[in-house]
Amino acid sequence: MIGARASQLYRFLTVAKIPRSWAHVLFAQQLAAHRARLLIRAGYYFPALWMLSHTADWQRISTPVHPDLLWPTAWLSFLDVHVAGPVLFWAAIAGASAGAVFSRFSSSRLLVFVCLLEFLSLKFSFGKIHHLMHAWLLVMFVWIFLPDGWQQAGGQTRSVQRRLLFLFGSAQFVAAMTYALSGFGKLGGVVYQLARGEVTSLHPSALARHLAERLQQTGETAPWGPWMIEHGHLFWPLMLAVFYLQVFAVHLAARPQLHRLLGIGLVGFHVMSLLAMAIDFTPAIPLLVLLFVLSPFAPSTDGGQLRAFSSAFEQLPLVPALRGIKRRTRRSSAKR
Amino acid sequence: MKATSVTTLGSGPNWQAIESKFQRIRTPRGLASGFVVLPLDIAPRPNFWSHGVKEYRRLQACVVGGFLVYLALAVLAIPTRRHEVFPFFCWFLFPVTPNVQQQFVLRLREVDGTPLPSTPTYSQAGDWVTEPQSMDAYVAIQALGAAVTANDDSDVSRAWQTLCGNFLPGPSEVELLRVTQDPLQTWRGAPPLSAESIGSFRCRTAAAAPGTQQ
Numbered sequence: 001m002i003g004a005r006a007s008q009l010y011r012f013l014t015v016a017k018i019p020r021s022w023a024h025v026l027f028a029q030q031l032a033a034h035r036a037r038l039l040i041r042a043g044y045y046f047p048a049l050w051m052l053s054h055t056a057d058w059q060r061i062s063t064p065v066h067p068d069l070l071w072p073t074a075w076l077s078f079l080d081v082h083v084a085g086p087v088l089f090w091a092a093i094a095g096a097s098a099g100a101v102f103s104r105f106s107s108s109r110l111l112v113f114v115c116l117l118e119f120l121s122l123k124f125s126f127g128k129i130h131h132l133m134h135a136w137l138l139v140m141f142v143w144i145f146l147p148d149g150w151q152q153a154g155g156q157t158r159s160v161q162r163r164l165l166f167l168f169g170s171a172q173f174v175a176a177m178t179y180a181l182s183g184f185g186k187l188g189g190v191v192y193q194l195a196r197g198e199v200t201s202l203h204p205s206a207l208a209r210h211l212a213e214r215l216q217q218t219g220e221t222a223p224w225g226p227w228m229i230e231h232g233h234l235f236w237p238l239m240l241a242v243f244y245l246q247v248f249a250v251h252l253a254a255r256p257q258l259h260r261l262l263g264i265g266l267v268g269f270h271v272m273s274l275l276a277m278a279i280d281f282t283p284a285i286p287l288l289v290l291l292f293v294l295s296p297f298a299p300s301t302d303g304g305q306l307r308a309f310s311s312a313f314e315q316l317p318l319v320p321a322l323r324g325i326k327r328r329t330r331r332s333s334a335k336r
Numbered sequence: 337m338k339a340t341s342v343t344t345l346g347s348g349p350n351w352q353a354i355e356s357k358f359q360r361i362r363t364p365r366g367l368a369s370g371f372v373v374l375p376l377d378i379a380p381r382p383n384f385w386s387h388g389v390k391e392y393r394r395l396q397a398c399v400v401g402g403f404l405v406y407l408a409l410a411v412l413a414i415p416t417r418r419h420e421v422f423p424f425f426c427w428f429l430f431p432v433t434p435n436v437q438q439q440f441v442l443r444l445r446e447v448d449g450t451p452l453p454s455t456p457t458y459s460q461a462g463d464w465v466t467e468p469q470s471m472d473a474y475v476a477i478q479a480l481g482a483a484v485t486a487n488d489d490s491d492v493s494r495a496w497q498t499l500c501g502n503f504l505p506g507p508s509e510v511e512l513l514r515v516t517q518d519p520l521q522t523w524r525g526a527p528p529l530s531a532e533s534i535g536s537f538r539c540r541t542a543a544a545a546p547g548t549q550q
Contacts, residue, residue, distance in 0.1 A: 066501030068494065070422045121422060126502055127472030127479075129422050137423050138406075145395060163395060170399045177403065178427050181410070185428030198435045205520065206433045212523035213434040218469040219459035229523060 033161035035296035036168040037151060040143060043290050044103040047116045047136055048096040050283055055093070057123055061085040070129070072121035085122060092119040104151040106144060113140040132283050135178050139171045139287065165296070172291045176253035179266060183246025207239045208232025214277045222278040235276075242269045248317050256297035261312045263292025417491070434519045436529065440481025442499075445536070446509040455511070464505050473503040481512060484535050500539035508539045 061067075062082055069077055076084050092115040099112035116137055124130055147163040149156060156164070186201055193200040199209065208229045215225050228235050245252070245265045252262040266288050273279045292298075301308040313319065409424040420426065442458040444465075445451065452464070458477060462468045476499040483491035504510065512535045517528040 066497050068498050072422065117423065124422065127470075127498060128475035129418060129420060129425075130471075131425060131427075131429070134423055134425060141402075142399065145398065159392070163392060166392065166395065167399075174403070181427035182429050185426065185431040188428075189431035189433070193432055193435075199433050201433050203433065209434045209520050210430060213437075213519035216519055216523060217439075217459075218471055218474050220469045229520075 029158070029161055029165070032296040033156055033164050034153070035294070036164055037153070037156075039290050039294060039296065040146070040164075040168065041103060041151065043139070043143075043287075044100040044109075044112060046283070046286055047112060047133070047140065048093070048100045050133065050136075051093045051096055051116070051119050054123065058086050058089045060126070061089055061122065067122075067125040068127075069125045070121040072117050073125060076122075088118060089122060092116070092122075106146070106148070109140070109144045109146065113137070113144055116140055132281050135175050135284055135287055138174045138178070139291075142167055142171045142174055168291075168296060172253050172259075172295070173250065175287060175291050176249040176262070179246045179249035183243060183249060186243055187247060201239065201243060204233045204236045206232075207236045210239075211276055214279070220278045222274075222276055224272075224275040225277060228276045238272065241265070244318075245269070251317055253292070255315065256295065257299055257308075257315060258312050259292045259295035259298040261309065261316070263288045263295070267293070436516065436518045439515050439517070440478050440534075441513045441515050441531075442477045442480075443511045443513060444508060445511055447505050448507055458503075464508075465503060466505075467503060470503065473499070476503060477512075481514065481534070484512060485514070496537055500537070504539045506539070509536065510539070511536050 062085065067081060067085075069081075073088070076088065095111050095115035096119070099108040099115065102108040103112070116133070120133055120137065146167055147160045149160050150164045190200045190202060199205060209232075211222075211225055211229045211232070215222060215229075242265075245262065249262065249266075252258045267285050270281045270285050270288075273281060299308075406424060409421065410426040413419065413421040413424050414426055443455045444458070444461050445455055447464050456464075458465065458473060459468050465473075467473060476495060480492065480495035480499055483495050511533055513531050514534050515528045516530045518526070522528060
C-alpha cells in the first residue's frame with residue numbers, strides 16, 4: 001500500500017515539473033517513516049518479552065531477603081517488601097505487555113517506560129546494577145514523545161513523519177551515546193595508565209588481561225575465554241577495533257551510510273564478549289539490529305551489499321587520512 | 337557539502353538552493369557543524385513547505401535538553417557509593433587495563449556449625465552456596481572489602497547485610513581477605529603476590545532462594 005502511494009506521489013510530482021530531487025526526498029521521507037513505524041512497533045514488544053523471560057526472579061523477591069532498594073522502588077520500604085515486591089514485579093510485566101500492544105497511545109508508552117524502570121530497579125536491588133537494559137530504557141523514554149498518529153500506515157502527515165523520524169534518530173543517538181561514553185572512558189583510562197606507567201589498552205596483552213581478570217572474578221566459564229587468553233596477542237586488534245567503534249559511535253550514528261557497519265560491528269562485539277568473557281549483554285543486540293542494522297535512514301544497497309559495505313568502509317573516520325598517508329609514502333618512495 | 341546558491345529574480349523558486357538543502361538532509365554534516373545538533377540532523381528538518389515547525393523545534397530542544405541532563409547526572413553520580421544513580425550511568429565500562437591490583441576474597445570457614453576443611457573461596461563453594469558465580473555476590477564482597485578498608489561502620493553494616501541476607505548459607509562464618517595479584521599471572525598459575533586477612537564475620541540468617549541474575 002505504501003509503495004503504491006509513494007509511486008503515485010512520485011508520478012504526480014514528476015508530472016507537475018517538480019524537480020526529481022524534491023520528489024525523491026518526499027518519497028525517501030515517506031519510506032523511512034514507514035520503516036521506522038514498523039521498527040518502533042516491533043521494538044515495543046522486546047522489553048515485555050525480556051521481562052517475561054525473567055519471571056523466575058520473583059522467587060528471590062518473595063523469599064526473606066535484604067534488598068538494597070534503588071530509588072525508583074524505595075517506596076517499597078514503607079510496605080512489606082516480600083508482599084509488595086512480587087505484586088510490583090507481576091504488575092510491571094503486565095503493564096509493559098499491555099503497553100506494547102497499545103503503543104499508539106502516549107499513555108501506554110509512558111506505562112511501558114515506568115514498568116521497565118520499576119522492574120529493573122527491583123531486579124537490580126540485590127548488589128550490582130547491571131546495564132544490559134539501560135539503553136532500552138533510554139530509548140523507551142525517548143519514544144514516549146512520538147506524535148499522535150505515528151502508527152497510521154500511509155496516513156501520516158509530513159509533519160508527523162518528520163517528528164517520527166526525528167525521534168527514531170534521537171533513539172539512535174541515545175544508543176550510540178552509551179557506546180561513545182564507554183569509548184571515551186577507555187580513552188581516559190589509557191591516558192591515566194600511561195601517566196602511571198602501567199600497561200594500557202594499547203598493549204598487546206591488554207585483551208588477555210581483561211579476560212583473565214573477568215573470568216577469575218566469579219570463576220565463571222566462557223567457551224572461548226581460556227583459548228583467547230592464550231592467544232591474546234592475536235585477538236588484541238579486535239579490541240582496538242571495538243575501541244575505535246565506541247569512540248566514534250556518535251559520529252557514525254550521524255551518517256546513515258555507516259549505520260549498518262556500526263550496527264554489525266557492535267553486535268559482533270556483544271557476541272564476542274559473551275563467548276570470551278561470559279558477559280551477557282544480549283538484549284543490546286536486538287536494539288542494535290532495530291536501530292542500526294535495519295536503519296530506515298541507511299541508503300538502499302540495491303542488492304550490492306558487499307559494494308555498499310566497502311564504500312561505507314572508505315567513509316569511516318580516519319580511513320581516508322590513513323589512505324592519504326599510505327599514498328604519500330608510496331609517492332615519496334617512488335621518487336627516491 | 338557546501339551549498340552553492342544562484343540568485344534568480346522573478347524566475348520562480350530557486351531550485352538549486354532547494355536541492356542543496358535536501359542534499360544536506362541525505363548526507364548529514366560532519367562533527368564541525370556542532371556536536372549536539374549533529375545527530376538530530378539525520379531526520380529531515382522543517383523547510384518552507386513544512387507545518388508544525390514550532391512543535392518540531394520544541395521537541396528538538398526537549399530531546400537535546402534531556403541528553404544534557406542525562407550526561408550531567410551521570411557524571412555527578414560517579415562519586416556516589418554505587419558510582420551511579422540508576423538509571424543515570426557514565427558508561428565507563430572496563431576503562432582501565434588490569435595490572436597488579438587488589439581484590440577482596442571471601443573464604444567460608446564454617447557452615448551450620450561444621451568447620452569446612454578446605455575453606456573454599458565463595459566462587460569455589462558450590463556445595464554450600466546457591467550462586468557461587470553470581471556477579472551480584474562478587475560486587476557485594478568487593479563493597480564489603482572497600483568498606484572495611486575505609487573503616488566505615490555504616491557501609492560495613494550495609495554491605496554485610498546484603499551479603500549475608502542474600503548470598504551466604506544460613507549460620508556460617510567467613511573470612512575476608514585482601515589479595516594483591518596480577519590477573520594474567522594468576523591465571524597462568526602463579527600464586528598471588530600477597531594475601532592478608534582483614535576480618536571475620538558470622539552470618540546468622542539464611543540466604544534467599546537462587547534467582548537468575550545476569
